[in-house]
Amino acid sequence: AQSVTQLGSHVSVSEGALVLLRCNYSSSVPPYLFWYVQYPNQGLQLLLKYTSAATLVKGINGFEAEFKKSETSFHLTKPSAHMSDAAEYLCAVASSGGYQKVTFGIGTKLQVIP
Amino acid sequence: EAGVTQFPSHSVIEKGQTVTLRCDPISGHDNLYWYRRVMGKEIKFLLHFVKESKQDESGMPNNRFLAERTGGTYSTLKVQPAELEDSGVYFCASSRGLAGGSRSGANVLTFGAGSRLTVL
Numbered sequence: 001a002q003s004v005t006q007l008g009s010h011v012s013v014s015e016g017a018l019v020l021l022r023c024n025y026s027s028s029v030p031p032y033l034f035w036y037v038q039y040p041n042q043g044l045q046l047l048l049k050y051t052s053a054a055t056l057v058k059g060i061n062g063f064e065a066e067f068k069k070s071e072t073s074f075h076l077t078k079p080s081a082h083m084s085d086a087a088e089y090l091c092a093v094a095s096s097g098g099y100q101k102v103t104f105g106i107g108t109k110l111q112v113i114p
Numbered sequence: 115e116a117g118v119t120q121f122p123s124h125s126v127i128e129k130g131q132t133v134t135l136r137c138d139p140i141s142g143h144d145n146l147y148w149y150r151r152v153m154g155k156e157i158k159f160l161l162h163f164v165k166e167s168k169q170d171e172s173g174m175p176n177n178r179f180l181a182e183r184t185g186g187t188y189s190t191l192k193v194q195p196a197e198l199e200d201s202g203v204y205f206c207a208s209s210r211g212l213a214g215g216s217r218s219g220a221n222v223l224t225f226g227a228g229s230r231l232t233v234l
Binding site: 036041042049104107 | 223
């Protein structure tokens with residue numbers, strides 16, 4: 001069984017401030033971990049993924065996430081928020097079962113304040 | 115390459131009516147998935163096709179939902195008869211490779227924009 005917990009359904013940051021979106025996972029097998037972003041009226045876009053290589057994963061648009069097995073966490077960060085980062089961010093986990101039956105968190109809506 | 119395309123983008127129907135959602139995956143993607151997001155809830159897995167075969171349909175809510183993937187290309191998801199609780203956004207996703215892909219990411223999902231279903 002696998003699950004994802006995202007702390008904070010809404011997060012507000014000032015433009016230029018650090019973005020930190022929290023994600024904790026539960027998985028009985030080594031996980032694949034993902035962050036997706038959804039802009040209004042668009043599909044889910046993959047930001048980054050962890051597949052057991054480097055624990056610090058860099059994604060698109062300046063985002064990165066660090067896999068911490070001891071904390072079962074995969075928090076998403078970006079040093080400086082832009083207005084264009086306002087969107088919903090979804091953390092997800094998949095098992096190593098050979099195909100990606102993905103379990104999503106509830107999502108965090110990021111608001112960027114000018 | 116073209117992305118995953120879903121039709122319609124929004125459908126409003128009365129309770130008891132039938133709706134069919136369509137998904138065109140990325141060309142050459144053997145794996146096709148349906149997910150659903152009910153308002154305020156997580157995105158939930160519905161089912162997974164490998165080519166034209168149902169690999170896993172454990173997430174299908176009940177027998178009012180029927181998914182098909184004729185010829186292993188596009189897929190349809192029919193809801194008949196629709197109930198109020200079926201309202202939500204239905205996402206389709208596809209990925210390359212067969213089940214058993216490596217951890218290199220060959221099976222990373224590409225999602226469509228979703229079909230929003232409103233049942234009145």
